[in-house]
Amino acid sequence: xxxxxxxxxxxxxxxxxxxxxxxxxxxxxxxxxxxxxxxxxxxxxxxxxxxxxxxxxxxxxxxxxxxxxxxxxxxxxxxxxxxxxxxxxxxxxxxxxxxxxxxxxxxxxxxxxxxxxxxxxxxxxxxxxxxxxxxxxxxxxxxxxxxxxxxxxxxxxxxxxxxxxxxxxxxxxxxxxxxxxxxxxxxxxxxxxxxxxxxxxxxxxxxxxxxxxxxxxxxxxxxxxxxxxxxxxxxx
Amino acid sequence: xxxxxxxxxxxxxxxxxxxxxxxxxxxxxxxxxxxxxxxxxxxxxxxxxxxxxxxxxxxxxxxxxxxxxxxxxxxxxxxxxxxxxxxxxxxxxxxxxxxxxxxxxxxxxxxxxxxxxxxxxxxxxxxxxxxxxxxxxxxxxxxxxxxxxxxxxxxxxxxxxxxxxxxxxxxxxxxxxxxxxxxxxxxxxxxxxxxxxxxxxxxxxxxxxxxxxxxxxxxxxxxxxxxxxxxxxxxxxxxxxxxxxxxxxxxxxxxxxxxxxxxxxxxxxxxxxxxxxxxxxxxxxxxxxxxxxxxxxxxxxxxxxxxxxxxxxxxxxxxxxxxxxxxxxxxxxxxxxxxxxxxxxxxxxxxxxxxxxxxxxxxxxxxxxxxxxxxxxxxxxxxxxxxxxxxxxxxxxxxxxxxxxxxxxxxxxxxxxxxxxxxxxxxxxxxxxxxxxxxxxxxxxxxxxxxxxxxxxxxxxxxxxxxxxxxxx
Numbered sequence: 228x229x230x231x232x233x234x235x236x237x238x239x240x241x242x243x244x245x246x247x248x249x250x251x252x253x254x255x256x257x258x259x260x261x262x263x264x265x266x267x268x269x270x271x272x273x274x275x276x277x278x279x280x281x282x283x284x285x286x287x288x289x290x291x292x293x294x295x296x297x298x299x300x301x302x303x304x305x306x307x308x309x310x311x312x313x314x315x316x317x318x319x320x321x322x323x324x325x326x327x328x329x330x331x332x333x334x335x336x337x338x339x340x341x342x343x344x345x346x347x348x349x350x351x352x353x354x355x356x357x358x359x360x361x362x363x364x365x366x367x368x369x370x371x372x373x374x375x376x377x378x379x380x381x382x383x384x385x386x387x388x389x390x391x392x393x394x395x396x397x398x399x400x401x402x403x404x405x406x407x408x409x410x411x412x413x414x415x416x417x418x419x420x421x422x423x424x425x426x427x428x429x430x431x432x433x434x435x436x437x438x439x440x441x442x443x444x445x446x447x448x449x450x451x452x453x454x455x456x457x458x459x460x461x462x463x
Numbered sequence: 464x465x466x467x468x469x470x471x472x473x474x475x476x477x478x479x480x481x482x483x484x485x486x487x488x489x490x491x492x493x494x495x496x497x498x499x500x501x502x503x504x505x506x507x508x509x510x511x512x513x514x515x516x517x518x519x520x521x522x523x524x525x526x527x528x529x530x531x532x533x534x535x536x537x538x539x540x541x542x543x544x545x546x547x548x549x550x551x552x553x554x555x556x557x558x559x560x561x562x563x564x565x566x567x568x569x570x571x572x573x574x575x576x577x578x579x580x581x582x583x584x585x586x587x588x589x590x591x592x593x594x595x596x597x598x599x600x601x602x603x604x605x606x607x608x609x610x611x612x613x614x615x616x617x618x619x620x621x622x623x624x625x626x627x628x629x630x631x632x633x634x635x636x637x638x639x640x641x642x643x644x645x646x647x648x649x650x651x652x653x654x655x656x657x658x659x660x661x662x663x664x665x666x667x668x669x670x671x672x673x674x675x676x677x678x679x680x681x682x683x684x685x686x687x688x689x690x691x692x693x694x695x696x697x698x699x700x701x702x703x704x705x706x707x708x709x710x711x712x713x714x715x716x717x718x719x720x721x722x723x724x725x726x727x728x729x730x731x732x733x734x735x736x737x738x739x740x741x742x743x744x745x746x747x748x749x750x751x752x753x754x755x756x757x758x759x760x761x762x763x764x765x766x767x768x769x770x771x772x773x774x775x776x777x778x779x780x781x782x783x784x785x786x787x788x789x790x791x792x793x794x795x796x797x798x799x800x801x802x803x804x805x806x807x808x809x810x811x812x813x814x815x816x817x818x819x820x821x822x823x824x825x826x827x828x829x830x831x832x833x834x835x836x837x838x839x840x841x842x843x844x845x846x847x848x849x850x851x852x853x854x855x856x857x858x859x860x861x862x863x864x865x866x867x868x869x870x871x872x873x874x875x876x877x878x879x880x881x882x883x884x885x886x887x888x889x890x891x892x893x894x895x896x897x898x899x900x901x902x903x904x905x906x907x908x909x910x911x912x913x914x915x916x917x918x919x920x921x922x923x924x925x926x927x928x929x930x931x932x933x934x935x936x
Contacts, residue, residue: 373469373521377576377588380476381595384569387483389601391562392614 234274241267252298262293279360465711468520468527471511471535472575478504478624479568486561492558498546501564505543506572509536510662510715517933519581526581530904533926534578534710537787541702542571544905549695551899553878555783556644556809558604558693567699570596571874574707578714583632583642583668586711590628593704594621596701597687600699601692613691613756620684624674631667634660647719656846662726668715669727675708678768679737682761694809698797701760702790709767709786713779716771717934724774731772738765744872746878752800755878756793762875770852776928776935777855783927788836788848788916795909796833799826802898816882818891826898829910835884838876844916853858 228366245266265288272281367375466473482504486497488774511534519526546564553559573592580586598621602614636642638660639650650656674681716727742762749755767789770781803810819827836845849872856865916923 236847369851371524371584372466374525374584374588376476377585377592380569380572381588381592383480384566384592384595384599387562387569388568388595389564391560391599392602 230274233272237267237270237274243272255297256301258293258296261296262289265289265293271356277359279358464517465520466763467517469525469579470519471508471515472572472579474511474566475504475508475575476572478507479572482568483565486565490822492559492561494553494561494563495550498550498564501568502543502546503766504568505539505546508575509539512539516639523645524582524585525579526644529580530714530930531933533783533930534706535575537790538571538578538703538706538710538876541706541790541794542567542699542788543575544909545678545695545699545702545797547901547905548698548798550901552695552801552804552809553693555804555807556693557606558695563600563603566596566600568698571703572602575705577707580714581644581718583644583647585633586715587625587628587632587823590671590711591625593707594625594675594701597621597700597852600696601688601830603696604693611692613688616684616691617688620674623802624671624681627667627672627674627709630663631669631671634664634667636664638664644714644719647691648722651720651793652720657723657726659688662723664724665720668732669712669730672708672712673734674714676705676712676764676768677757677761678734678764679741679761680734680740682741685761686754686757689752689760690753690811694753694797694811697756698794698801701756701793701797703759705764706786706790709771709782713771713782714934717774717779728772728774731768732861733863735765735768735772736864738762738768739868739871740765743874744874749878750812750814752803752813752816752882754801755813755882758798759875759879760793763793763837763870766849766852766868769856769861769868772864773852773855773859773861775855775859776931777858778852779931779935780924780927781852781855783849783922783930784851787923787927788844788913791912792833792845793830794933795913796837797908798831798902798905799830799911802826802895802902804896805893807896813882813885814889815892816885818886819895820887821891821897822894826895826906829906830886831883832910832914833886834879838879839872840876842917844913847916847920 241264244260244263248257248264251257251260265284269281269284269289272278272284478500482497482500485500486493499596511788512535514534515527517528536555544748546567549563553563565644570593573594573596576589577593578589580589598618600614601617602611604610609766632642635647637657639647641647641657641812642649651661670681677685689700692700716724716731720727738761742758742760742765746758746762766784767782770778770785772778773781800811803815805815816830819830834841836843839845849868853865853868856868
């Protein structure tokens with residue numbers, strides 16, 4: 228009884244939010260409704276006893292895909308007015324194609340037959356002690372481990388390829404040099420600059436002056452050694 | 464489970480991962496060290512293959528037999544030779560990034576998975592693992608618009624072929640009920656198992672593989688991609704992937720679909736005839752050596768498919784022998800192409816070879832050997848390759864195909880001999896830059912093999928017989 232109620236609750240919210248995805252004017256709202264739809268679909272999976280699929284739906288679709296959508300919608304300035312241009316002109320063609328697809332669906336449903344033993348098979352219990360997470364794991368990591376690893380290599384190659392084709396190594400890009408950072412001494416230097424001059428030479432990054440004109444500092448105060456360790460940008 | 468059978472693939476992949484890490488970490492250029500490490504990994508994998516047990520593993524998804532061992536060794540050798548050619552060329556063209564050998568390595572892993580595929584799923588994953596690095600390699604010279612165009616073109620058409628492959632596989636699976644090759648053979652051996660859906664699926668699978676092989680109705684991408692891609696990449700394209708695809712086609716057509724030979728034989732015959740004709744006629748007008756080699760490779764694929772169409776022990780042995788000799792000739796010819804560099808700039812027109820007989824007699828002699836051999840002139844290796852394909856075709860009564868094969872071979876002799884003529888009888892232009900050591904090594908190896916094959920044919924023929932016996936028996 229409660230399960231049935233929960234089902235109708237989640238299903239109706241799912242359908243309502245799906246409708247809102249399509250109809251809402253603001254694309255950001257569309258994506259947010261999409262996330263709501265994913266959550267409700269996950270709840271429906273839970274009711275059906277497919278806890279693994281429910282978790283995957285939340286983790287993969289809500290966690291990654293929907294956030295990606297959100298980023299794309301918010302970062303790319305898509306001009307929706309321009310997209311809707313020519314709607315009147317293309318509507319008939321779209322309607323014709325949609326009608327054909329609808330007719331095909333009708334034909335398929337009209338000739339649909341259930342296999343004779345489908346009803347019994349549907350009711351056959353899942354083996355005791357095997358959750359569906361475990362069953363999926365057996366298939367992926369035991370029966371099809373070879374194919375799974377090959378697919379992993381394909382994804383790795385795709386990643387290498389993307390880097391090879393797009394990464395441009397800039398010579399003046401600033402990188403974190405962990406060894407130098409760790410080797411820095413932590414001694415504190417108190418500077419006492421003259422009023423109005425500001426701190427000129429402590430570990431503060433500022434652009435290097437032209438090398439030829441750089442005046443040599445006459446004397447050093449405070450530091451025992453005059454090489455600036457740490458940031459290469461500091462100058463004397 | 465018996466996973467140790469796949470040890471060569473596993474070791475090569477792990478080597479690839481290790482070399483990737485090794486190449487990323489140091490700040491300085493590691494491309495030379497990475498290339499050497501990858502070649503060493505290829506050699507090690509070859510040794511593992513030689514000592515490999517035979518059988519099926521991973522629930523019938525993977526098979527290791529004499530055929531797969533032979534083809535894998537051939538693919539590894541081709542990949543190693545193309546890397547050797549790439550060493551100097553990539554450095555001069557500023558393409559010496561360490562990802563190059565690593566992409567070649569993963570592509571080779573894909574080839575080995577394909578060659579050992581015993582299931583439509585491992586077939587598809589192997590094919591993708593082979594193709595994806597190839598798309599990247601074609602566009603490797605990313606600041607050159609021609610290279611980028613080649614990569615994009617290859618990628619779009621290649622994904623179309625992958626789509627056809629998947630569609631065909633799903634049809635076969637839907638109508639036959641299994642993706643495993645052994646069980647497919649069982650299902651198709653019964654009269655009731657051969658339905659229209661299965662046959663449509665088989666046709667789609669053949670079309671997708673013919674696309675990867677650049678056989679004629681699906682060859683359109685070849686000349687542009689071969690011309691646009693960096694020459695070292697083209698050398699790789701024209702050798703190792705062909706081995707894997709031919710091996711796969713042979714296995715698919717004789718093993719699971721061997722029972723329905725009458726359904727696919729006409730398709731392969733037609734493809735073979737068209738490929739031989741196009742390879743012969745379209746190359747005549749080419750001014751660019753790389754384009755010429757592209758059409759030449761289409762013609763050679765036609766001959767290989769002729770052996771496949773004839774089938775049987777003799778026909779398949781012809782396929783294996785032709786493939787091995789073609790790889791040797793092709794790598795050798797591409798070694799010359801890689802050495803074509805004048806004043807530091809790579810040149811690739813046929814006319815740039817003018818007078819090579821006087822400026823670099825050794826390289827001109829090697830190129831002449833390869834060209835005569837490709838034209839099928841005795842006693843060079845290419846002649847024997849053609850004879851081992853043509854004889855079974857005549858014995859089995861495929862007269863039309865055999866006659867067209869001989870005639871197209873005569874026509875193609877025109878453009879092969881034209882290169883020889885340009886090298887020896889045209890007025891010399893300035894000589895090429897000093898040829899790099901890697902090119903000399905490859906030239907010497909493949910040249911000696913092509914020249915003296917007729918003295919020791921038994922080794923290759925024996926190996927080919929064992930390989931074919933494994934797949935037929």
